[in-house]
Amino acid sequence: MPFSEIDEKRSVLLVTSAPAWNAVKANLRGLNIIETIEVAEATTDYWDNLQSSIANQKSEIVYAVGGGLVADASKYIASKLNLPLVVLPTALSVDAFITAASGIRRDGCVYYMETKVPETLILDLDTIAKAPASIRAAGITDVMSIATGAWDWKFAHERGMNPAGMEFIPWVYDNAQSILSGVLDCAEAAGRGDKDGLKTLYDCLAMEVQLCNQVGHSRPEEGSEHYFAYAVENEMGHGLPHGDLVGPGIMIMSKLQDQAAGPLEAALKACNIPLDRIPSEVVNRTLAELPVYCEKHGLAFGLAHTLGKQ
Numbered sequence: 208m209p210f211s212e213i214d215e216k217r218s219v220l221l222v223t224s225a226p227a228w229n230a231v232k233a234n235l236r237g238l239n240i241i242e243t244i245e246v247a248e249a250t251t252d253y254w255d256n257l258q259s260s261i262a263n264q265k266s267e268i269v270y271a272v273g274g275g276l277v278a279d280a281s282k283y284i285a286s287k288l289n290l291p292l293v294v295l296p297t298a299l300s301v302d303a304f305i306t307a308a309s310g311i312r313r314d315g316c317v318y319y320m321e322t323k324v325p326e327t328l329i330l331d332l333d334t335i336a337k338a339p340a341s342i343r344a345a346g347i348t349d350v351m352s353i354a355t356g357a358w359d360w361k362f363a364h365e366r367g368m369n370p371a372g373m374e375f376i377p378w379v380y381d382n383a384q385s386i387l388s389g390v391l392d393c394a395e396a397a398g399r400g401d402k403d404g405l406k407t408l409y410d411c412l413a414m415e416v417q418l419c420n421q422v423g424h425s426r427p428e429e430g431s432e433h434y435f436a437y438a439v440e441n442e443m444g445h446g447l448p449h450g451d452l453v454g455p456g457i458m459i460m461s462k463l464q465d466q467a468a469g470p471l472e473a474a475l476k477a478c479n480i481p482l483d484r485i486p487s488e489v490v491n492r493t494l495a496e497l498p499v500y501c502e503k504h505g506l507a508f509g510l511a512h513t514l515g516k517q
């Protein structure tokens with residue numbers, strides 16, 4: 208539904224980021240905002256500070272307006288305050304709007320901490336269509352990571368490296384491939400801001416998240432491409448969107464896995480994911496460090512663990 212039709216009588220704690228809020232605030236006059244938190248980082252210390260900085264804590268409901276960082280922070284804050292949460296994505300930039308966990312930065316890696324699923328998600332496809340092209344459909348990277356993540360899951364299975372609870376399940380793998388093919392088909396439309404294309408991208412994100420929920424882990428969609436993204440963020444800084452790091456990760460890992468990378472590259476480009484932001488010497492250094500990095504952070508076994516070892 209259009210954000211302009213939201214009419215919220217309860218007192219609202221708004222969690223947002225300045226660019227997102229400035230882009231949509233004219234349509235959100237129906238929110239009874241009494242407190243506001245602006246988010247710029249993803250650590251629990253930082254979120255705890257933000258939360259304790261709000262003066263009266265009289266809010267009855269949390270509204271999150273923004274992208275992935277805002278969604279992750281709002282899930283954490285709403286679960287701490289024990290308040291219901293409504294998420295209003297301003298772009299389909301990640302899958303964090305619909306997961307039950309918040310990604311946090313710790314010791315140079317990203318960990319997922321269980322927080323809560325938003326009670327309500329309001330999709331305004333006109334608003335999302337108007338988001339900056341480079342983030343509008345960047346969440347495609349969190350579905351396309353099936354290409355390299357599920358490959359890793361099968362690879363780990365063949366080497367006997369999947370721990371108890373993460374056993375390879377062929378029908379789940381097949382379902383993931385089907386979601387991947389759906390997202391590749393909608394990439395062009397979603398990338399140009401077509402509303403049906405964006406809705407299909409949302410459906411693929413939701414199915415990918417649900418599949419991971421059912422099996423209790425994210426091996427069908429998280430592997431070496433994400434490990435590369437987590438590691439390279441230490442060199443590139445925390446300012447780059449998730450897709451700008453995961454997108455190159457998918458390209459690099461799919462090639463190292465001897466997969467046909469052409470269709471993946473075409474879909475990433477269609478969704479305006481920049482693939483040239485990471486200098487090649489940084490890529491090479493990150494790849495050289497990746498096996499040790501993966502061991503150090505206890506990441507589930509994949510191709511990244513074996514680079515340079517055979």
Ligand SMILES: [Zn+2]
Pocket residue numbers: 349433449453
């Ligand atoms: Zn991701």
